[in-house]
Amino acid sequence: MPSNPTPSPRPAVVLLSGGLDSATTLAIAREEGFACHALSFDYGQRHRVELEAAKLVATHLGVASHTWVTIDLRTFGQSALTSSIDVPKDRDEADMTHGIPVTYVPARNTIFLSYALALAEVRHSTDIFIGVNAVDYSGYPDCRPEYIDAFERMANLATRAGVEGQTLRIHRPLIDWTKTRIIQRGLDLGVDYGLTHSCYDPAPGSAPGNASGTRLSAKPCGHCDSCLIRIRAFAELGRVDPATV
Amino acid sequence: MPSNPTPSPRPAVVLLSGGLDSATTLAIAREEGFACHALSFDYGQRHRVELEAAKLVATHLGVASHTWVTIDLRTFGQSALTSSIDVPKDRDEADMTHGIPVTYVPARNTIFLSYALALAEVRHSTDIFIGVNAVDYSGYPDCRPEYIDAFERMANLATRAGVEGQTLRIHRPLIDWTKTRIIQRGLDLGVDYGLTHSCYDPAPGSAPGNASGTRLSAKPCGHCDSCLIRIRAFAELGRVDPATV
Numbered sequence: 001m002p003s004n005p006t007p008s009p010r011p012a013v014v015l016l017s018g019g020l021d022s023a024t025t026l027a028i029a030r031e032e033g034f035a036c037h038a039l040s041f042d043y044g045q046r047h048r049v050e051l052e053a054a055k056l057v058a059t060h061l062g063v064a065s066h067t068w069v070t071i072d073l074r075t076f077g078q079s080a081l082t083s084s085i086d087v088p089k090d091r092d093e094a095d096m097t098h099g100i101p102v103t104y105v106p107a108r109n110t111i112f113l114s115y116a117l118a119l120a121e122v123r124h125s126t127d128i129f130i131g132v133n134a135v136d137y138s139g140y141p142d143c144r145p146e147y148i149d150a151f152e153r154m155a156n157l158a159t160r161a162g163v164e165g166q167t168l169r170i171h172r173p174l175i176d177w178t179k180t181r182i183i184q185r186g187l188d189l190g191v192d193y194g195l196t197h198s199c200y201d202p203a204p205g206s207a208p209g210n211a212s213g214t215r216l217s218a219k220p221c222g223h224c225d226s227c228l229i230r231i232r233a234f235a236e237l238g239r240v241d242p243a244t245v
Numbered sequence: 246m247p248s249n250p251t252p253s254p255r256p257a258v259v260l261l262s263g264g265l266d267s268a269t270t271l272a273i274a275r276e277e278g279f280a281c282h283a284l285s286f287d288y289g290q291r292h293r294v295e296l297e298a299a300k301l302v303a304t305h306l307g308v309a310s311h312t313w314v315t316i317d318l319r320t321f322g323q324s325a326l327t328s329s330i331d332v333p334k335d336r337d338e339a340d341m342t343h344g345i346p347v348t349y350v351p352a353r354n355t356i357f358l359s360y361a362l363a364l365a366e367v368r369h370s371t372d373i374f375i376g377v378n379a380v381d382y383s384g385y386p387d388c389r390p391e392y393i394d395a396f397e398r399m400a401n402l403a404t405r406a407g408v409e410g411q412t413l414r415i416h417r418p419l420i421d422w423t424k425t426r427i428i429q430r431g432l433d434l435g436v437d438y439g440l441t442h443s444c445y446d447p448a449p450g451s452a453p454g455n456a457s458g459t460r461l462s463a464k465p466c467g468h469c470d471s472c473l474i475r476i477r478a479f480a481e482l483g484r485v486d487p488a489t490v
Contacts, residue, residue, distance in 0.1 A: 071316060107363035110403045114359040118352035147402040154395035158355045163386045 009035040011064065012127040012171075013120045015112055016040050018053030019198040020230055020243075021131035021174055024186035026061050028173050029129045031189055035064040037123050039116055042070045043108070049218035053197035056216075060195055065123075069115055090223045109142035113151055113170065120168065121159050128155075129171045135178055148172050179233035187237075194242035200224040220244045254280040256309065257372040257416075258365045260357055261285050263298030264443040265475055265488075266376035266419055269431035271306050273418045274374045276434055280309040282368050284361055287315045288353070294463035298442035301461075305440055310368075314360055335468050354387035358396055358415065365413065366404050373400075374416045380423055393417050424478035432482075439487035445469040465489045 012034035040054040132143040152170040156162040199220030234241040257279035285299040397415040401407040444465035479486040
């Protein structure tokens with residue numbers, strides 16, 4: 001008697017930076033049953049250890065493919081993430097949430113999502129996952145739900161899938177979650193956060209250990225907004241952040 | 246007595262491929278009084294002579310700056326413009342307007358406009374010009390007015406300008422113009438179409454002359470959709486296309 005064939009999992013494109021949020025998003029997309037095609041960018045970021053982290057996370061969680069795109073956002077300058085502007089340190093929460101941060105990169109999420117749209121079309125996928133969060137990064141215009149909704153509407157008019165009557169979805173599972181909720185969900189799904197890297201201004205030197213014994217080649221600073229947010233969230237959960245201790 | 250200072254022209258970003266439509270669009274943006282920042286892409290296109298044409302057109306019409314971005318859309322394959330699929334030849338108009346052409350590149354205009362959005366932010370511009378046309382290329386999803394409208398809505402939510410209450414406009418002056426109207430408008434504005442290149446499948450060899458005596462390094466094939474459309478339009482105006490004779 002022939003066994004019932006298992007249906008092929010549906011393909012999804014997952015934007016993977018190597019940070020805590022995108023690692024959790026990848027784990028969620030997998031849990032929802034998607035075959036995940038990871039998409040990562042080398043965009044001249046100062047925190048290039050992020051690229052190592054993206055590779056480790058993709059291997060750790062298991063992806064169907066991993067596409068790398070090199071783009072030079074430095075052409076457009078004007079962000080602390082891609083130029084010589086200082087990354088702010090040891091700010092309190094009020095400062096973090098005031099205005100558009102200097103770490104904002106012009107149109108970054110729009111460019112990233114546009115490439116994701118191209119990859120989705122090639123992979124015959126109508127599902128894109130992005131780990132944007134409007135709680136901790138309220139100052140970034142392109143992390144707000146109304147922005148993601150508008151991108152989704154545009155995407156459904158831009159491509160073959162939309163013209164042929166399929167509906168393309170931009171999944172943003174973390175958008176209104178607190179950092180503690182994000183971390184708790186990831187821990188429940190088995191994410192090893194020691195493999196992730198979120199620091200905007202890493203220092204040379206080996207990062208602390210993680211469950212698989214792998215080391216990243218740079219240490220998080222522990223003082224930029226991104227480090228402080230995750231350290232505090234792990235502490236609220238009664239844990240120590242495995243990447244920033 | 247001090248003379249009245251001339252107000253600085255407002256900056257605009259103009260997508261410039263080196264083809265007939267984008268050259269006309271640049272001429273229109275200039276005529277409207279904008280200081281034009283041209284943006285061109287090396288995206289692994291087979292018709293790379295287009296890049297030479299973009300440089301010549303930018304010089305000919307005068308731009309405030311010209312930014313080049315190299316992106317590898319070949320990663321995403323699947324178009325006759327970036328892979329080894331044959332470019333269709335000698336098709337009649339009914340064939341040209343049926344379905345999505347094989348020369349469609351997944352999400353190309355979305356990626357191009359996303360970079361334009363980044364450049365606009367850096368140049369403190371709220372005006373982007375694109376030479377899309379929904380008449381001759383009705384099969385491309387990302388040349389339709391509803392797509393451009395949706396991109397504009399998204400763009401106003403994506404960037405600093407939108408958050409700070411400015412309105413970003415995606416100008417698409419040619420969107421519903423026939424090719425003859427586009428060419429007539431360009432001729433009225435002094436565009437030298439001998440500098441432009443629109444062919445999808447150029448052959449090696451020197452292109453015909455133009456008013457400035459400059460030669461492009463490849464000849465248009467005269468048989469792809471793009472060549473046929475412009476040759477016919479020039480003929481309707483009682484002229485010979487200076488680029489494709």
